[in-house]
Structures are given as C-alpha cells and as structure tokens.
Amino acid sequence: MHIDALSRRLIDRFQHGMPLCAEPYRAMAEELGCSEDEVLACLEQLQAAGGLSRVGPVFEHSRAGASTLVALAVPEARLEQVAARINAFPEVNHNYLREHRYNLWFVLTGPDRAHIDRLLAEIEADTGLVPLDLPMQQAFRIDLGFPLGDIR
Amino acid sequence: MNACLDEPRALQLRRLLETGLPLAARPYRQLAEQIGCSEQQVLEQVEQWQQVGLFRRVGLVLKHRALGFRANAMLVMDIPDEQVDEVGRRLGQAAGVNLCYQRPRRLPQWPYNLFCMVHGREREQVCQLIEQLLAEHGLSGVPHQLLFSTRAFKQCGGRFAPPPREVAHG
Numbered sequence: 001m002h003i004d005a006l007s008r009r010l011i012d013r014f015q016h017g018m019p020l021c022a023e024p025y026r027a028m029a030e031e032l033g034c035s036e037d038e039v040l041a042c043l044e045q046l047q048a049a050g051g052l053s054r055v056g057p058v059f060e061h062s063r064a065g066a067s068t069l070v071a072l073a074v075p076e077a078r079l080e081q082v083a084a085r086i087n088a089f090p091e092v093n094h095n096y097l098r099e100h101r102y103n104l105w106f107v108l109t110g111p112d113r114a115h116i117d118r119l120l121a122e123i124e125a126d127t128g129l130v131p132l133d134l135p136m137q138q139a140f141r142i143d144l145g146f147p148l149g150d151i152r
Numbered sequence: 153m154n155a156c157l158d159e160p161r162a163l164q165l166r167r168l169l170e171t172g173l174p175l176a177a178r179p180y181r182q183l184a185e186q187i188g189c190s191e192q193q194v195l196e197q198v199e200q201w202q203q204v205g206l207f208r209r210v211g212l213v214l215k216h217r218a219l220g221f222r223a224n225a226m227l228v229m230d231i232p233d234e235q236v237d238e239v240g241r242r243l244g245q246a247a248g249v250n251l252c253y254q255r256p257r258r259l260p261q262w263p264y265n266l267f268c269m270v271h272g273r274e275r276e277q278v279c280q281l282i283e284q285l286l287a288e289h290g291l292s293g294v295p296h297q298l299l300f301s302t303r304a305f306k307q308c309g310g311r312f313a314p315p316p317r318e319v320a321h322g
Contacts, residue, residue: 010212052215055213069255091311135256
C-alpha cells in the first residue's frame with residue numbers, strides 16, 4: 001500500500017503516544033501543522049487501506065487481565081474451518097498461520113486466568129485438537145511499534 | 153481504582169476503548185454519549201487508567217503486514233533455565249527484535265522457552281538478521297526454530313474486559 005507523507009508523519013509522531021484531551025485530532029494537527037480534517041481523513045484512509053488497526057490504547061496484559069499464546073497443530077485439510085472457528089471467539093487476536101507442525105498461533109485474552117482456561121477447554125472440545133498453552137512468564141521486550149524509517 | 157466512573161460504566165468504557173477511539177472531532181464525547189456520562193468523566197477515567205499503567209501505550213496501532221512488513225518470524229529457542237534471564241535481556245535489547253518473552257516449555261511437544269519476534273520486508277533479510285543475532289550472542293548452537301507467519305487470519309487488539317453477561321453480578 002502507498003503511504004503518503006502525512007501518514008508517515010502521523011505514524012512516526014503518534015505511534016508511541018498521542019495527546020490525551022477532548023480534541024486529540026486537533027492537537028495532533030497542530031503539532032504537525034495541518035488541519036484536523038486532514039488528520040481525520042488520513043487516518044480514515046489508512047484504516048480503510050488496512051494499515052491502521054485502530055487509534056487508542058494498547059492494554060498492558062498483566063494489568064488488564066489474563067492472556068496466553070496458544071498453538072494448535074491443525075491438519076491441512078481442516079485449516080480453514082478451524083481458523084474460522086478460532087476467529088469467531090472475540091477473545092482471540094493475532095491469529096496467524098505459521099510454518100510448523102504447530103501451524104495455527106493466536107493470542108487469547110480475558111478478564112482472568114479462569115476465563116482463559118474455559119476457552120482452552122472449549123477450543124479442545126470443539127476442534128478435538130489439544131492446544132499448547134504458552135502464557136508469558138517474563139517480558140524482556142514489549143512491542144512498542146515499528147521503526148518508521150523502514151516503512152515505505 | 154474507578155473514582156471517576158461507576159463500575160459498570162468503567163467496564164463499558166474499557167470495552168469501547170479496546171476497539172479504538174472514534175475517528176471524530178470529539179471522540180471522548182461520543183464514547184460518553186454511548187455510556188451515559190459526561191465527556192469530562194471519560195477523560196478523567198482514561199487519564200487515571202494511564203497513570204496506573206493499564207495502558208502500554210496510547211496512539212496509532214498499525215498492521216505491519218499491510219504496511220509492507222510481510223516477513224514475520226517467531227524465533228523460538230531452548231535456553232537453559234539458569235541462562236534465560238541473561239540471554240533474554242540481551243536479545244530484548246538487540247536491534248530488529250520487536251518482542252522478547254519467556255514462556256513455559258510443554259514437554260515433550262514443545263521444548264522452547266524463549267520467544268523473539270522479528271519483522272522485516274523480505275524473508276531472506278529476516279533470516280540473515282536472525283543468523284547474525286544468534287552468532288553475535290553465541291547462540292548458534294542452542295536448539296532453535298524459525299516460524300515464519302504465512303497468513304494473518306485475524307489481527308486486532310486484546311479483549312480483556314469481561315463481556316456484559318459476566319458483569320451482571322459485579
């Protein structure tokens with residue numbers, strides 16, 4: 001996808017933090033020296049093109065609730081069906097196909113660990129596949145976004 | 153913790169925030185209208201949450217695949233337990249490593265306890281970066297695997313706040 005100059009500046013400047021006030025897009029526009037309408041149009045366009053997931057908070061897993069990384073070894077022939085079933089859980093995010101015997105990898109989030117345990121049991125019952133449950137034990141680096149220099 | 157909004161409204165606000173701020177001139181007023189409180193209350197609540205560390209960051213959340221980062225590898229390693237802190241700290245600071253987490257092994261199916269995410273444009277470039285990384289840190293000999301992602305079925309933010317049916321009893 002094409003990334004224009006304003007998108008690049010918006011991403012560069014506000015990926016890691018943005019003003020917290022009643023009119024954040026106006027404040028962002030003032031910082032960049034453009035209009036609020038331009039900022040909103042640019043964000044809408046980025047979102048429509050699929051490059052922007054959303055604007056707002058990324059929750060801290062350990063404070064916001066419980067989460068775990070899950071892997072399933074899905075037979076090739078059942079992949080579409082199982083992936084769709086997994087996607088249907090609102091608690092699932094970042095569901096990826098990876099090159100490995102454990103080929104379906106996704107993150108489960110919920111208000112507490114008991115909720116996660118129920119979901120894991122439900123997934124196993126639904127799919128007949130035993131999930132690998134890999135909760136984070138220690139974070140040495142958390143995802144803080146992308147080095148924009150690399151975005152064309 | 154929720155001095156600004158009552159518990160049900162605070163939860164409602166969290167659920168709304170998890171899906172992102174409206175792209176409108178007064179996003180917090182829109183959220184306030186949806187949950188039946190004032191814009192000021194919403195702003196104070198969000199500020200308070202930010203202060204107590206509920207958010208990792210607040211800003212633009214990108215989708216790396218659409219932005220051209222199509223080669224995304226998960227490097228998994230089996231590091232002896234007594235070395236995992238030190239190795240994790242070093243890899244966590246290395247250029248090109250986006251995430252570095254320790255997770256439990258699940259033997260015999262899964263022997264790996266240290267996970268790094270490395271994103272790049274080309275697969276070859278990511279492979280080289282990882283080889284270099286392992287060599288620099290004296291890890292070429294440790295059992296490891298590279299799991300490239302070949303398709304994103306879903307990419308969105310976490311849903312931590314309990315759904316409405318579970319908050320009925322507080």
